[in-house]
Amino acid sequence: MDILVCLKQTFDTEERIVIEDGQISDDGVEFVINPYDEYAVEEAIRLRDEHGGEVTVITVGPDRAEQALRTAMAMGADKGIIVDDEDLENADEYSIARVLAAVIKDLDFDIILGGYMAIDDGSAQVGPRLAELLEIPHISTITKLTIDGESVEAEKDVEGDVEYIQSKLPILVTAQQGLNDPRYPSLPGIMKAKKKPLEQLDLDDLDLDEEDLEGKTETLEVFLPPEKEAGKILEGELDEQVKELVQRLQSEAKVI
Amino acid sequence: MASDTITKGGSFLLEEISPADVFTPEDLNEEHKMMAKTTEDFVKDQVWPVLEEIEQHNFDHSVRLLKQAGELGLLGADVPEEYGGLGLDKVSSTLITEKVSLGRGFGLSHGAHVGIGTLPIVFFGTEEQKKKYLPPLASGEKFAAYALTEPGSGSDALGAKTVAKKSEDGQYYLLTGEKQWITNSAFADVFVVYAKIDGEKFTAFIVERDFEGVSTGPEEKKMGIKGSSTRTLILDEAKVPVENVLGEIGKGHRIAFNILNIGRYKLAVGCVGSCKRAIEISAKYANERKQFNTPIAQFPLIQEKLATMAAKTFAAESMVYRTTGLYDEGLSRLEGSDGSSAAKAIAEYALECSVNKVFGSEVLDYVVDEGVQIHGGYGFMQEYEIENMYRDSRINRIFEGTNEINRLLIPSTLMRKTMKGELPFMEKAGSLQEELMTMMPTLPDEEPAPLEEEFERIENAKKLFLMTAGLAVEKYQNDLEKEQEILRDIADIAIEIFAMESAVLRAKKALDKDGEEKAKMKLDLARAYVYEAFPRIEQKGRHILSSIEEGDLLRTQLSIMKKLTRYELINEVALKRTIAKRILDAERYVV
Numbered sequence: 001m002d003i004l005v006c007l008k009q010t011f012d013t014e015e016r017i018v019i020e021d022g023q024i025s026d027d028g029v030e031f032v033i034n035p036y037d038e039y040a041v042e043e044a045i046r047l048r049d050e051h052g053g054e055v056t057v058i059t060v061g062p063d064r065a066e067q068a069l070r071t072a073m074a075m076g077a078d079k080g081i082i083v084d085d086e087d088l089e090n091a092d093e094y095s096i097a098r099v100l101a102a103v104i105k106d107l108d109f110d111i112i113l114g115g116y117m118a119i120d121d122g123s124a125q126v127g128p129r130l131a132e133l134l135e136i137p138h139i140s141t142i143t144k145l146t147i148d149g150e151s152v153e154a155e156k157d158v159e160g161d162v163e164y165i166q167s168k169l170p171i172l173v174t175a176q177q178g179l180n181d182p183r184y185p186s187l188p189g190i191m192k193a194k195k196k197p198l199e200q201l202d203l204d205d206l207d208l209d210e211e212d213l214e215g216k217t218e219t220l221e222v223f224l225p226p227e228k229e230a231g232k233i234l235e236g237e238l239d240e241q242v243k244e245l246v247q248r249l250q251s252e253a254k255v256i
Numbered sequence: 257m258a259s260d261t262i263t264k265g266g267s268f269l270l271e272e273i274s275p276a277d278v279f280t281p282e283d284l285n286e287e288h289k290m291m292a293k294t295t296e297d298f299v300k301d302q303v304w305p306v307l308e309e310i311e312q313h314n315f316d317h318s319v320r321l322l323k324q325a326g327e328l329g330l331l332g333a334d335v336p337e338e339y340g341g342l343g344l345d346k347v348s349s350t351l352i353t354e355k356v357s358l359g360r361g362f363g364l365s366h367g368a369h370v371g372i373g374t375l376p377i378v379f380f381g382t383e384e385q386k387k388k389y390l391p392p393l394a395s396g397e398k399f400a401a402y403a404l405t406e407p408g409s410g411s412d413a414l415g416a417k418t419v420a421k422k423s424e425d426g427q428y429y430l431l432t433g434e435k436q437w438i439t440n441s442a443f444a445d446v447f448v449v450y451a452k453i454d455g456e457k458f459t460a461f462i463v464e465r466d467f468e469g470v471s472t473g474p475e476e477k478k479m480g481i482k483g484s485s486t487r488t489l490i491l492d493e494a495k496v497p498v499e500n501v502l503g504e505i506g507k508g509h510r511i512a513f514n515i516l517n518i519g520r521y522k523l524a525v526g527c528v529g530s531c532k533r534a535i536e537i538s539a540k541y542a543n544e545r546k547q548f549n550t551p552i553a554q555f556p557l558i559q560e561k562l563a564t565m566a567a568k569t570f571a572a573e574s575m576v577y578r579t580t581g582l583y584d585e586g587l588s589r590l591e592g593s594d595g596s597s598a599a600k601a602i603a604e605y606a607l608e609c610s611v612n613k614v615f616g617s618e619v620l621d622y623v624v625d626e627g628v629q630i631h632g633g634y635g636f637m638q639e640y641e642i643e644n645m646y647r648d649s650r651i652n653r654i655f656e657g658t659n660e661i662n663r664l665l666i667p668s669t670l671m672r673k674t675m676k677g678e679l680p681f682m683e684k685a686g687s688l689q690e691e692l693m694t695m696m697p698t699l700p701d702e703e704p705a706p707l708e709e710e711f712e713r714i715e716n717a718k719k720l721f722l723m724t725a726g727l728a729v730e731k732y733q734n735d736l737e738k739e740q741e742i743l744r745d746i747a748d749i750a751i752e753i754f755a756m757e758s759a760v761l762r763a764k765k766a767l768d769k770d771g772e773e774k775a776k777m778k779l780d781l782a783r784a785y786v787y788e789a790f791p792r793i794e795q796k797g798r799h800i801l802s803s804i805e806e807g808d809l810l811r812t813q814l815s816i817m818k819k820l821t822r823y824e825l826i827n828e829v830a831l832k833r834t835i836a837k838r839i840l841d842a843e844r845y846v847v
Contacts, residue, residue, distance in 0.1 A: 016843075028846070067286060074290055184294045187329025187342055190287050 001053035001147075003044045004107065005077065006100055006114040006130065007037035009061055009068035013119065022222055033068045036115025039175035042182040043145060044113050045076040051147065054078045056107070060085050060099050066198065073193035074185030080198040087203045092215030097129035099213065102206040104134060109170060111152075116141045116174035124174075131172040139165050141176035262589065263582055265604040266670050268757060269721055269750055270684050275765035278758070279581025281573060281847075282766055284347065291348050295330060295355035303359040310362055310483040311644075313475055315442045318365050318485070319399070326396020330356070331370055335378055340391030346587065350525050350580040357529030360648055361483015367526060368439035368484070369393070372519045373400025376448045376460060379598040380503040380511050385462060389446060401444035403435035403463075403489045404512055411661045413512055414458055418451040418491060428495045429453065430469070431461065435489040437655075441472045442485035448515075449491070450508050457506035461496050469494035480647030514602040517609040519656045521583075524616025525576045527652055531569040531620050534627040534645055536844040538562065541631055541642075543840060552630070556829075559836035561626045563784065566839050567759075567832075568619045570781035570847060571789075574758035575615060579608050607669040610662040611754045614747070617652035617659060624649045664740060666747035667725065671736075685726030688719055692816045700824050706767060706779055709824060710760045710786045714753065716820040717793050721749045723817065724800040731804045742803060745796040752789045752796075759785045778847050780835050787828055794821040 011017075012030040019025065033041065044055045057072040059065050060083045069080035083099055085091065104112065112131075117124035124140070131138030143162070144155035147169070156163040157176045185193070203210055234241040249256045263277065284292075302324060303310075306317045325331055333349035335341020342348075349370070357363040374393045377385055377400075392398040409415040418433025431451050438447070447463045447470075463470060473488035503511050539562055542553035552558050586601045624646045628635035635642050653659045674681040701708060725746045732739055763782035766775040794817070801813050838846055 070286060071290060184298055184328055185290055186327065187291055187294065187333070187344070187348075189329075190290045190294070191342065191344075193290075194287060 001047060001051040001110045002108045003047055003053060003055045004104060004109045004112045005037070005040050005044045005055060005057045005072065006112065006126070007041065007057055007059050007068060007072060008034045008115075008118045008120075009059065009065040010034040010118055010120045017224065019222060019224060024222060031064060031067065033071055034115050034118045034120075036117060036119070036175055036177070038115070038182045039177070039179045040113035040115050041072045041075055041077060042180045043175060044111075045183075046180065047111070047145075047147065048076075048078075053110075056081060058100065058103055059083070060088075060096050062086070069198060070193050071185055073196045073198075074189040075183055076189060077196075079196055082198065082200055083206070084200065084202040087210050088213060089210065090215045090218070091213065092217045093123050093125035093129060094216045095213040097126050097133060099203070099206065099208065100126070100130050101133035102208050103201065104130070111147070111169060112136075112172040114172070114174050116176050127172060127174040134172070136170050136172055137167050138172040138174070139167060140174040142173050143176050143178040145173060145179070262586055262604075264673075264678060265582075266607040266673055266679055268608075268754060269670070269718060270679060270681065272715070273757065273761060275761045275768060278578045278761045278765065279347065279584070280762040280765050281577050282762070282769070283581075284351070288347055288351055291344075292351040292355055294328060295352050296358065298325065298328060298330070299356060299359045299362075303362050307360065307362065307483060311360075313442075313482070313485070315485050318362060318483070319443050321362065322365065322369065322399060323396040325366060326394070330366070331374075331396050332394035334370060334375060335390050335394040339378075339386050339394065341394040346580045346583045347577070350522075350576065353522050353525045354529035354576075357526035358533055359483075360530075360644065361481045363526060363529075364481055364484040365440055367522060368401060369399050369444075371522050372402035372515050373440065373444065373446070373448065375518055376402070376502060376511050376515050377462065379514070379602070380460070381462075382499075384499065385502065389462065393446065398445040399440055399443055400446045400448070401438050401440040401489075402515070403438050403447045403449045405436050405438075406434060407436050411658055413450070414509055416450055416452060416458065418449070419455050420451040420453045420459065420461065420496070422453075422498070423495070426498070428497055429461065429501070431463065431491040431494040431496055433491050435491070437476065437486050438472075438489045439484050439486060441487035441489055442475065447489060448502065448511075449489070449496075450512055451491075453505060458508040458512075459505050460502040460508040460511045462500040462502050463491070463494060463496050467494050467496060479650060480644070481651055510599055513606075514599045516656060517602050517606050520609040520613035520662065521576065521579055521605075523652060523656050524572065524612035525580075527616035527620040527649075528569065528573045528576050530645060530649065531565070531572060531623045532845040534620075534623045534642060535562065535565050535569060535839065537641055538565070538627040538630045539839050539843045541634075543843060545632075545634075553840045556833065558630055559840070560829075560832050561630055562839050563832035563835035564788070565623045565626055566835055566845055567781050567784040567788070568622060569845060570762075570778070571755040571759040571785045572616050572619045574762040575755055576612055578758045578761070579605065579612055582608065607666055607673075607750075608754065610657070610665045610669070610747075611751050613656060614659045614662050615751050615755055617649075620649045620652060660744075663744045663747035664737075666750050667743045668737065670725075670750075671729070681722075682726070682729075685722045685729070688722045688726065692719070692723060692819075695816070695819055706772060707760055707764050707782065710756070710783060711764075713786055713790050713823055714757050714760060717749065717753050717756065717790065720793060720797050720817060720820045721746070721753060723813075723820075724749065724797050727813070728800060728804055739803075742800055745800045748796050749793050752793050756786045756789050777835070777838055780831060781847060783826070784828070784831055784835060787826060787831075790821070790823060797821070 009031050012032045015029050017024055048055050055077040056079050057069050057077045058081045059069055066082055069082055073080055088095055114127045128138055139154045139156055141157045142154040143157050146153040150169050152167045152171050154165050156165055234244055303321055310317050329342055330352055332341035333344040333352055337343040356366045377389050393400050404413055406416050420429040420431045423430055445465050449461045449463045453459050469492045471490045476486040542558050543551055545552045582605050586604055627642045628646050631640055631642050634640050673679045728742050759782040763778040766778045797817050805813055
């Protein structure tokens with residue numbers, strides 16, 4: 001089985017966001033594999049171990065994102081592909097999905113996995129967009145996956161409920177929390193990852209024109225959420241509290 | 257480590273060292289970082305949730321987690337590949353040790369197993385012993401412990417009373433005695449035990465838990481490190497096959513002391529990991545806790561504490577990774593796999609190991625003490641992690657050789673190396689005396705380059721060391737060993753030199769590579785450390801001089817020393833506030 005995993009390198013979940021000159025600063029920041037993509041990597045390795053074949057991990061990003069691929073290979077993925085994003089300007093989900101599609105159209109695959117969203121921009125678009133471009137079906141936010149021959153069965157998280165879906169290979173699925181418990185890269189795995197093949201591509205290698213890849217969205221401003229202020233507990237008789245609450249909702253919060 | 261000659265142990269006291277020749281945490285490669293992350297994630301996700309149960313002596317968790325650690329390769333870093341390990345460099349095993357220390361008592365279980373438990377067999381085992389014991393120890397199928405201490409022999413390890421007698425058929429040694437405070441004793445399968453054959457020949461043995469006559473006592477009730485198992489190992493004519501003698505008969509001390517060297521330096525590594533954790537939780541607490549409607553992090557006295565904690569930790573961290581680099585250099589050139597060449601390579605840096613042990617454990621004690629203070633009354637409550645860390649820290653100044661014993665070892669190791677002709681201590685001390693007589697103090701540079709003043713101070717500290725230690729040797733000759741206070745002072749100066757120099761060399765290496773802006777925090781931390789350490793050296797120097805000279809001679813020597821201890825004042829308040837701001841912004845130890 002040829003298994004592809006699309007992943008993104010993101011800030012470590014414990015990092016604090018610092019904005020400098022209207023941009024999020026990545027100075028001294030620790031990076032990890034996007035946690036949802038990590039479920040995808042784990043699932044891919046399990047599929048490979050069960051059905052045989054190979055796991056290829058793919059990312060679009062700066063040089064440092066190679067480290068995310070090495071980590072996935074230390075977990076057990078067999079090879080990696082990184083597409084340099086230096087020529088991409090104003091890239092958004094539209095652009096990234098196109099780049100990934102261009103990489104993948106030259107590859108054999110039975111299944112493509114990814115996280116259902118990246119924890120940094122949280123758009124949850126790249127997976128479905130990629131499936132559309134490749135003209136294959138997709139199932140998002142899966143929490144269970146079974147493959148038997150050509151047939152695919154998945155459990156999908158729908159706001160706390162579960163949908164059972166059947167489909168066929170080739171397919172793209174995106175992982176939700178609960179799909180599995182990703183393994184740690186073991187020390188022998190880390191040593192082996194060093195020697196696994198990692199292909200570096202840029203837009204020229206993919207016959208892509210950067211103008212066609214310009215994002216469809218524009219970021220106007222980046223700002224932190226307002227700091228949470230201390231709450232207020234109303235006191236006095238119930239009637240008075242209700243009156244005060246209504247008055248505050250009207251004049252202070254201006255929501256009614 | 258481009259040089260072709262191996263750095264001699266203790267040579268840092270006599271020579272100038274270049275930043276390119278020291279290993280620093282900034283030299284870690286990607287694999288190192290991944291290994292550190294795997295270890296840290298494992299401890300945080302798997303160990304922390306059950307730490308309280310482990311600390312209530314539920315050692316089933318310890319065993320389960322150690323097995324899991326084995327599957328991840330966290331037990332095999334120091335075991336060669338041909339015996340089922342990974343045979344990684346010492347930097348990797350240092351990183352594992354540092355990160356596992358986050359698991360407190362569990363970290364000790366891990367450390368005792370991979371370190372003092374397994375290493376004697378790695379370095380001194382026969383081919384058969386290695387083949388038999390190392391693969392299950394590296395994989396986590398079996399666990400190891402180290403049994404040296406006895407009720408009546410602690411620091412005086414060779415005074416052990418446990419005896420070994422050959423059985424009548426000549427097939428076994430029968431070991432009888434009690435080994436005390438044995439880490440991992442609740443679940444260890446293999447013990448490295450020291451006993452005297454016929455009451456005389458101090459020898460190491462590999463003793464399996466299942467051997468007839470082997471048992472353990474009840475769990476000890478300890479002040480801290482409650483998450484590690486500590487019992488007495490009881491040997492009642494324990495039947496140990498003759499092929500389980502480890503190393504040479506009568507040469508057990510060689511194994512015992514060399515393994516202790518490694519244990520000492522690994523202990524310091526663990527202390528560094530704990531220091532970082534204490535800084536992290538204290539910085540977080542300081543940001544959260546409000547008094548007078550103000551987060552206490554905004555009070556300069558709290559900031560100063562965090563800055564000093566960070567500066568000391570920086571020195572300790574720089575020191576342990578520098579020492580790791582020395583070992584990688586020394587052990588990688590090991591020829592042959594026999595115990596004696598390994599012993600020689602380990603013994604080379606015995607002095608540095610003692611320096612690491614004393615410094616690391618005392619820095620940690622300082623850091624957790626101030627950590628409790630930052631937490632105020634809450635720091636005294638058991639629900640707070642810092643309370644636990646405070647109690648756990650205390651043992652580090654005692655085990656693996658008390659800090660007193662280790663202090664005495666520093667000058668005695670130096671003298672031994674001098675007598676063997678390995679270090680030109682006496683020549684240097686002699687030529688220095690002439691130099692000092694004519695030395696004129698130099699005028700301070702108007703605009704010194706970054707760290708220039710710090711390097712000058714380290715150079716002067718080395719001269720002060722040579723001067724005072726040289727005078728002490730000259731005066732007391734062979735009786736110097738009775739002057740423990742002077743030996744302690746000499747050791748303290750050596751320790752401060754290694755600490756200051758490690759911090760400054762690391763900062764300089766970063767400065768050369770990344771420039772002043774990016775290396776700023778490291779420069780600040782190194783400067784802060786040197787600034788607070790240097791006056792201590794001066795004080796120790798006075799203490800030595802005033803106890804060996806008097807009258808005019810004393811006054812002459814003191815005036816010479818004064819030339820060596822001049823330094824420019826800096827705005828330490830501003831420097832420490834800057835450091836504290838970085839720590840408080842990041843809410844963790846950052847460089």
